[in-house]
Amino acid sequence: MRLRSICARTSRRLWRVSEYRMKDYTGEIVSNKQIAPDAFEMTVGVKDMPEVRPGQFAMLEVPRKDCVLRRPFGILSRDENSVSFLYRVKGNGTIALSELEAGDGIRLTMPLGNGFPTEKRSKVAIVGGGFGIVPLYLLAKEYRGAEVRIYNGFVNASAVMLEREFGKCGKFTLCTDDGSRGFHGYPVAALEKDMDEGFAPEVIFCCGPTPLMKSVKALAARRGVKAYLSLEQRMGCGVGACLTCTCKVAGHNKRVCKDGPVFDSAEVFE
Amino acid sequence: MNTEVNICGINFKNPIIAASGTYGFGREYGEFYDPSVLGGISSKGLTLNPRVGNDGVRIAETPSGILNCVGLQNPGVEAFIANELPYMRGLDTVAIANAAGSTLSDYERICERLSETDVDMIEMNISCPNVKRGGMSFGVLPESVEEVTRAAKKHCKKPLIVKLTPNVSNIADNARAAENGGADAVSLINTLTGMAVDLYTRKPVLGNVTGGLSGPCIKPIALRMVREVYKAVSIPIIGLGGITTARDALEFMLCGATAVQIGTVNICDPCAAPRIVGELTEEMKKCGVESLTELIGALDD
Numbered sequence A: 001m002r003l004r005s006i007c008a009r010t011s012r013r014l015w016r017v018s019e020y021r022m023k024d025y026t027g028e029i030v031s032n033k034q035i036a037p038d039a040f041e042m043t044v045g046v047k048d049m050p051e052v053r054p055g056q057f058a059m060l061e062v063p064r065k066d067c068v069l070r071r072p073f074g075i076l077s078r079d080e081n082s083v084s085f086l087y088r089v090k091g092n093g094t095i096a097l098s099e100l101e102a103g104d105g106i107r108l109t110m111p112l113g114n115g116f117p118t119e120k121r122s123k124v125a126i127v128g129g130g131f132g133i134v135p136l137y138l139l140a141k142e143y144r145g146a147e148v149r150i151y152n153g154f155v156n157a158s159a160v161m162l163e164r165e166f167g168k169c170g171k172f173t174l175c176t177d178d179g180s181r182g183f184h185g186y187p188v189a190a191l192e193k194d195m196d197e198g199f200a201p202e203v204i205f206c207c208g209p210t211p212l213m214k215s216v217k218a219l220a221a222r223r224g225v226k227a228y229l230s231l232e233q234r235m236g237c238g239v240g241a242c243l244t245c246t247c248k249v250a251g252h253n254k255r256v257c258k259d260g261p262v263f264d265s266a267e268v269f270e
Numbered sequence B: 001m002n003t004e005v006n007i008c009g010i011n012f013k014n015p016i017i018a019a020s021g022t023y024g025f026g027r028e029y030g031e032f033y034d035p036s037v038l039g040g041i042s043s044k045g046l047t048l049n050p051r052v053g054n055d056g057v058r059i060a061e062t063p064s065g066i067l068n069c070v071g072l073q074n075p076g077v078e079a080f081i082a083n084e085l086p087y088m089r090g091l092d093t094v095a096i097a098n099a100a101g102s103t104l105s106d107y108e109r110i111c112e113r114l115s116e117t118d119v120d121m122i123e124m125n126i127s128c129p130n131v132k133r134g135g136m137s138f139g140v141l142p143e144s145v146e147e148v149t150r151a152a153k154k155h156c157k158k159p160l161i162v163k164l165t166p167n168v169s170n171i172a173d174n175a176r177a178a179e180n181g182g183a184d185a186v187s188l189i190n191t192l193t194g195m196a197v198d199l200y201t202r203k204p205v206l207g208n209v210t211g212g213l214s215g216p217c218i219k220p221i222a223l224r225m226v227r228e229v230y231k232a233v234s235i236p237i238i239g240l241g242g243i244t245t246a247r248d249a250l251e252f253m254l255c256g257a258t259a260v261q262i263g264t265v266n267i268c269d270p271c272a273a274p275r276i277v278g279e280l281t282e283e284m285k286k287c288g289v290e291s292l293t294e295l296i297g298a299l300d301d
């Protein structure tokens, strides 16, 4: 195709060559199945699947002409020829995505954003809430070998996802808001309890609803621990050009898509 | 086949220009393809001093379109000249600086400053609907369009494009006013003011309450306005609003545009620009034209 040849020709002339460089891909749905009442896990076959850092995301084209914007989703996992997502069916875009079937084509741009800083650490705490657990899975796997404690929270027992997967990555504490399973309360409370009992993580990573991230920020400040939060914002391009996804970081506007989505907790929600 | 067009003596290798505010200064798309495939790039809207833009949610999707209220966040004209212009200049494409202001003197000073640089053209945004002061007020009444154009033109040593807002009663009057004020070209349309609300929370979706509507849903309005302006002025027209394919682009030319800009489509698809440029010759074949200039204004109405 003509477009391909222009894209290929121009990309050869690019100066910044990095294995994490964002690119536009045409993939094919391998599977797209419901795993909880409002949750779908989708695997997309992609030739030349790029390397992905934990916490990076993709923009997925929606198979509906009137939905012009792509949708941002965290990358759950990858291998050489596929990438997986876990998404909540929420509005028009995700409803349309949930109707895709194996063999359907889909365009997606990835890997986007910087992801989590993953320097060597011996003790890390990972706190996830709801669909915020998605980008934390690759992160938990990255720290295999270190002392990893994971605290994932859900509204109730029926909303629990990826329990087995996270269970393999470290000491796992399942939390539910209503106490229908596991620790009764928010995951940050479970972490704080462990810290009271002697657990001293060097860093806390968190992704989830804003109130959860704010309470992780507060906990980190109280205990003098570094924390990184993966923020969510409405996005247009996802690649850093349109300035629609900004948030205040240390008093300045930063693009969640390009400068984030992960930021130092001390610099956000001020 | 010849895809070249000429505006005010400046040659464009093709009529596809990236629209202001949707393309940054080209760097991000430069990670996907060489932005030199484009005929030109219009920079993010620049103001004399840096602007932080609006707080809160800045974008919402609407049927076949988007609303935005970025509010002209930009690094300011000096940072543009120091940090961004050299990159744009390093590309093989026409560099257009898009300028905005809130007073007459802002426009004079920014045009004067940009005239000292090697940008090819200046596009004056008198229509951004997002900024409470300035913006809107200059673009709405024909008298003030003429006044701000005349003031800017006096200080402008580059071809001056005046970008018109569609949020007016008669856009042909405003185009005539720009021409009378000394504009070398006009571009249209900027976004249409709109809003989105959340029924269940009873709150506006956008932080700024209202925003500018763009994308495929505005194309019919943009085409109509380009045609009206084509019949009213003799300066060149750059048409935009909802273009997603080369076919859309040539429709604007048929209505009277000499070149076009593509905005929202870049946001929706990072590889849109090379695709649209790549489609041009195929569309020309279908139209039976050897040179794109044959199409300009040729609508049989």
Ligand SMILES: Cc1cc2nc3c(=O)[nH]c(=O)nc-3n(C[C@H](O)[C@H](O)[C@H](O)COP(=O)(O)OP(=O)(O)OC[C@H]3O[C@@H](n4cnc5c(N)ncnc54)[C@H](O)[C@@H]3O)c2cc1C
Pocket: A057, A069, A070, A071, A072, A073, A074, A075, A086, A087, A088, A089, A090, A091, A092, A093, A094, A095, A131, A134, A135, A231, A232, A233, A234, A235, A261, B060, B061
């Ligand atoms: C970096 C990032 C990673 C994300 N990762 C995941 C994930 O792994 N799994 C998951 O289920 N969800 C994730 N989300 C949220 C997801 O993008 C939205 O739920 C989704 O876009 C909703 O689309 P819709 O068409 O169903 O909803 P609508 O409400 O119909 O969407 C309308 C518009 O609003 C935007 N929008 C709506 N809700 C959100 C939101 N919460 N965040 C950002 N944009 C929104 C949509 O993208 C679209 O442009 C992520 C968001 C971001 C910013």
Ligand SMILES: Cc1cc2nc3c(=O)[nH]c(=O)nc-3n(C[C@H](O)[C@H](O)[C@H](O)COP(=O)(O)O)c2cc1C
Pocket: A236, A242, A244, B019, B020, B021, B022, B044, B045, B046, B068, B070, B072, B098, B125, B128, B163, B189, B190, B191, B213, B214, B215, B216, B218, B240, B241, B242, B243, B261, B262, B263, B264, B265
């Ligand atoms: C996110 C966004 C930011 C914009 N910023 C500017 C700007 O700074 N200056 C300007 O003149 N127009 C700006 N525009 C308007 C576009 O340049 C264009 O006029 C409009 O979007 C219609 O074209 P389209 O439908 O192809 O996007 C912006 C549009 C969008 C979507």
Ligand code: FES
Pocket: A234, A235, A236, A237, A238, A239, A240, A241, A242, A243, A244, A245, A246, A255, A256, A257, A258
């Ligand atoms: S979504 Fe466009 S800059 Fe972040």
